[in-house]
Structures are given as structure tokens and as C-alpha cells.
Amino acid sequence: MTIINSAGVGTDLGMSLTPPDAAVDQFGVAPDRKRRRRLAWSRVLGPVLVFVVFVAVWHWMHTDGMRTLFNRPGFLIPAPETVINDSFVEPRARAALFNGIKWTAYIALIGLAITIVVGMILAIIMAQARAVENSIYPYLVAIQAIPILAIVPVIYSMFGGGLIPRILVCVLISIFPIVTNTLFGLQSADRGQHDLFTLRGANRFTRLVKLQLPAAMPNIFTGFRISAGLSVIGAVVGEQFFRAGSKPGIGIVLESYRQKGIYPQVFGCLILAAGLGIIVFLLFGLLSKVVVGHWHESGRSTR
Amino acid sequence: MTETSTAATSPATSTATSRTASSGAHGTSPQPPALRFVDVSMVFPDGTHALSETTFDVRPGEFVTVVGPSGCGKSTLLRIASGLNDATTGSVEVDRSSLGYVFQDATLLQWRTVQRNVELLAELEGVPRRERARRAGDAIDLVGLRGAERQYPKQLSGGMKMRASLARSLVLEPSVFLFDEPFGAVDEITRERLNDEVISLFQRKGFAGLFITHSITEAVFLSTRVLVMSARPGHIVGDYRVPFDYPRAPELRFEPAFAELCGEVSHALRGAHS
Numbered sequence A: 001m002t003i004i005n006s007a008g009v010g011t012d013l014g015m016s017l018t019p020p021d022a023a024v025d026q027f028g029v030a031p032d033r034k035r036r037r038r039l040a041w042s043r044v045l046g047p048v049l050v051f052v053v054f055v056a057v058w059h060w061m062h063t064d065g066m067r068t069l070f071n072r073p074g075f076l077i078p079a080p081e082t083v084i085n086d087s088f089v090e091p092r093a094r095a096a097l098f099n100g101i102k103w104t105a106y107i108a109l110i111g112l113a114i115t116i117v118v119g120m121i122l123a124i125i126m127a128q129a130r131a132v133e134n135s136i137y138p139y140l141v142a143i144q145a146i147p148i149l150a151i152v153p154v155i156y157s158m159f160g161g162g163l164i165p166r167i168l169v170c171v172l173i174s175i176f177p178i179v180t181n182t183l184f185g186l187q188s189a190d191r192g193q194h195d196l197f198t199l200r201g202a203n204r205f206t207r208l209v210k211l212q213l214p215a216a217m218p219n220i221f222t223g224f225r226i227s228a229g230l231s232v233i234g235a236v237v238g239e240q241f242f243r244a245g246s247k248p249g250i251g252i253v254l255e256s257y258r259q260k261g262i263y264p265q266v267f268g269c270l271i272l273a274a275g276l277g278i279i280v281f282l283l284f285g286l287l288s289k290v291v292v293g294h295w296h297e298s299g300r301s302t303r
Numbered sequence B: 001m002t003e004t005s006t007a008a009t010s011p012a013t014s015t016a017t018s019r020t021a022s023s024g025a026h027g028t029s030p031q032p033p034a035l036r037f038v039d040v041s042m043v044f045p046d047g048t049h050a051l052s053e054t055t056f057d058v059r060p061g062e063f064v065t066v067v068g069p070s071g072c073g074k075s076t077l078l079r080i081a082s083g084l085n086d087a088t089t090g091s092v093e094v095d096r097s098s099l100g101y102v103f104q105d106a107t108l109l110q111w112r113t114v115q116r117n118v119e120l121l122a123e124l125e126g127v128p129r130r131e132r133a134r135r136a137g138d139a140i141d142l143v144g145l146r147g148a149e150r151q152y153p154k155q156l157s158g159g160m161k162m163r164a165s166l167a168r169s170l171v172l173e174p175s176v177f178l179f180d181e182p183f184g185a186v187d188e189i190t191r192e193r194l195n196d197e198v199i200s201l202f203q204r205k206g207f208a209g210l211f212i213t214h215s216i217t218e219a220v221f222l223s224t225r226v227l228v229m230s231a232r233p234g235h236i237v238g239d240y241r242v243p244f245d246y247p248r249a250p251e252l253r254f255e256p257a258f259a260e261l262c263g264e265v266s267h268a269l270r271g272a273h274s
Ligand SMILES: Nc1ncnc2c1ncn2[C@@H]1O[C@H](COP(=O)(O)OP(=O)(O)OP(=O)(O)O)[C@@H](O)[C@H]1O
Pocket: B044, B045, B046, B048, B049, B050, B068, B069, B070, B071, B072, B073, B074, B075, B076, B077, B232
């Protein structure tokens, strides 16, 4: 089970990529040749085909789509080759873009690290008693539901501008899935397994370390993966509100190109931001497979 | 708090040898019971009356099976014996420090290999790493899982999982062994094979056994004594001594005396249902 978050933010991120597990369990018993063919299909052919269609539609939007569908000029969606050329080949733009994504990635990573630590601690505390869970849960939902815009003045009055409020916004946006997934996982060990520990008089700590946390690992990694994607979004949102002039993230770089009406680089920024999200998502999927894949049902078979 | 736990004194192994040698004649044994229920009643908080004034002993070297209609309180009986639940009234006497308990489901930890699953209870008891690895190895040999030590539960068949679960309980060398319908979910042939193994464990380890099952054949084949429980609220309505010598050959199941005893138990059980 995957819990994304109450407000539905990040649902896109959870679904837009096949979860790394999903492609695997279909061909558990297929004969070798068939398996290889399916592997080729799921890993290479399918993605390539969709990519080609995607680029073609994009190109068509530039040449005809914008005009015929929306009666707007085509330059608002520059052609793919223009975007690549102006953003990643032209040296000055490339430097600005990569500098931007570097800062965004930096904030997202620090934010994610804090999110993981704080989120897991929160979940472990909440798992200790229903009363604690019920007391804390409403605030988590509230954090999820409140528009960040509304608490920006509060954060500003405490920290001013700079990196810290940006990290804070990133944490606020990405913490919910870690907490809920970890909590769900901690509560997923079945009664029989708990009985086993009870019979041997195990204390809370032993139970947590030897039973609940290992049982929760698949869910924890699901939480990591979703939160990782949200942390990138959080970093971009944060830099919109708290601009630190010398450290412009990808969102700020994008905004400045948009104000100047230079659309190819705007799309270049989008590509980089999406790329960052995809990389962290895949990274955590891989990590999850390495750590729990050998025993978890949905993991790759060890054969 | 009405429960008392007293230590079962005599070493289990010696009692087993004397038991198998004399084969039968329960009640003449001079030792105190390994497990004793005295007027145990259980009413759950929701009002379900599961057990009513249940009284019986399991003596060292005895293997007692309990058959009874579904929902009559058999699992509850074992949960009370093990201390997982407290009886509403009545008392249980048993040495809980050397209690083995095999659940209906294998309840293996999915993230642990067979070896590490079998080590679990010893690990929780603080047995040093090397010692528990050795004991787990022995237990794995005993249940015939050699070669599967490094597999994960998802790679095991139902029968292999139950073997692993059995091995896990063996590691602590229990003197009282509770089984809650352990073989309900495996096929007939596997069940018969596992029955043979339980018997050979019983002979070798000499624990006092309390075994729940739905299968009359299994009950008679395994035990020195069969108890029949009534429908809820459960209590003992039949008590049959099983006279056959150990080791018991699989063919025993087709002998007239065996069939006759099964018939008697079955008759009592039918009475218990109504
Ligand atoms: N925690 C509980 N709270 C309330 N009622 C319970 C609880 N546990 C068991 N019961 C009820 O007590 C009765 C006896 O349950 P128990 O599990 O001991 O039956 P059983 O004889 O083992 O049945 P089966 O042969 O189906 O395993 C059942 O009616 C059951 O619904």
C-alpha cells in the first residue's frame, strides 16, 4: 500500500513513473526467451516509443498545435531542438541553468535528509500508542492542507530570507508521506509475529528494532521515494518565496527567463527540474530493491 | 490474578524414556503435571463465553491432543496456557520459561532467512551468537530443512514454512510444547510426513505435548491421549487413552483397533457439536 498524502499533492509523481517493482513481478515464471522479450519491451521499447510520441506531439504543438487548438502563437512552446540548443548547448544559458539546478538539488537533498530523520522519528513516536497517533495526526494533515503561501510571513518573521526558510518549506511539503508510510509499515507486523515477541517477554525497543522496523522497510522506502520527489517540488516552491540573490535555484532562473520572455530556456529549466525529480525517484526505487527486494513479495526474485 | 506458574521439576528427557518404555497407563506417573488447567473459564470483553470450567493435566512425557468444533475455544486454551491471554477465572500451572508454541500460521519473519528465523527465539533470550547458530543448525537438521537455511520465507512451500516454525520452537528445548493446528493448511501426504516427524521429535526430546487439531486421524495417530471439547463455551466432554506403542508406523492408520478408536472419538465429537 502506498500513501501519498491527504491533499493529493504528489499523486502525479507517484504515478507518472512505473514504480520499479511493478515491471518485475509480471515475468516471474516466464520462460527465458519470452522473459527477455518482455524485458526488452518493458525496459526499452515501451519507454522509447512513448518518448518518440511525446517529442512528436511537442513538436507539433510548436508548429501547429498552439495556433489551431488555442489560437496562440507557436513561440510560446518552442520546438524541442530549440530548447536543447538554447538551454544546453549555448554556454552562458547552460551555466545559468546548471547553477540553478545545483542549488535546487542542494536544498532538496538537505530538506530530504531532514524530512527522513524527523519523519521517521515522528512515525516511531506515533506508533507507540493510539493516543499519541491521534493527537499528532491532525497537525500533519494541517501542514499538508495549509497553502505554504499562508505561512510564508510567519517563516519570514522568524528567519528572514536565505537558505534555512527554503529548507523549511521543503521539509513542510515533503514530510507527510514519510510519516504516514513509515507509520503504516510499523503497524503492519501481524498479531502472530507480535505474539512471538510477547511470549519471550521482548521489550518495546527489541520489538521496534527486530520486528516493526524491518517489517516497515518496504513502506519506508515507498515513503522515501514519494518524499524525494516532493522535496524537489518543495525546494522550487521555497525559492520562489525566499530568494537569496547569490543562490538562485532553478525556479528563480526559470522565472527570470520568463520575465524576459525567453521561452526556450524556460522549457530547459523545466526539463532539468523534471530530470532531478526522476533521478531521485529512481535512486530510491533502486535502493529499495537492493535493501528489501530479496525478501519482499513485490521485489525481484532472487533467481 | 488467579494464574500461578510453577516450575516443572523433572528433566524432560528422562521422563520421556520412562514414558515410551512403559507406553500408556497415564495417571500412574508420580511426577507433578507439566501443565495443569484448573477450572479455567474465559469470557472475552465482548461477552463471548469461550471456555467454561475446563480442567485437565498434561503429564511429563504425555502427548495430549484436543479435538473440538470450530470456535469452541481450543486456541484460547493455548493462549491462556502460554500467558498471551489471562483466564477470567481458574488457574494454570506451567513453567513458562521452557514453553514451546507452534502457531497455526508459520509466522516467520519475511526479512529473515530460515537460519535467522530459527535463531530468533534464542536471540530474544540472549543466547550468544555462536551458540544459537549451532542450536538452530541442529533444529534445522531435525526437521529436515538442511539446504534451505539461506532461503527466505517467500521461497518456501507451506510445509517447509511449518518445518521452519517447528525448528524455531525447538531451539529453546521446551519441556512443554503447544501446537495450535500446525498442519491444517498442508496437504494430506505432507501432513502425514510432518506427523511422523513430530512423533520422532516427541520421542527424542520427551516434552509434554498439547496439540490442537481438527483431524481425528491425526489426533489418534500422534497422541497418548485424546480430549474432546464441547461446542462453545468449551469444556472437556471426552477423554480417550491411546494404547499404541511408539514409534508408530504410518500403516497403523489402517488397523482395526485404530479405526475403532477413531470411531469412538468421532462419535463423541458429533455429540459435542450439538
Ligand atoms: N480476542 C477475542 N475477543 C472476542 N472473542 C474472541 C477473541 N478471541 C476468540 N474469540 C472467540 O472465542 C471463541 C473461541 O475462539 P478460539 O479461537 O479459541 O476457537 P478455536 O476452537 O480455536 O476455533 P478454530 O477451531 O476455528 O480455530 C470464538 O467464538 C471466537 O470468536
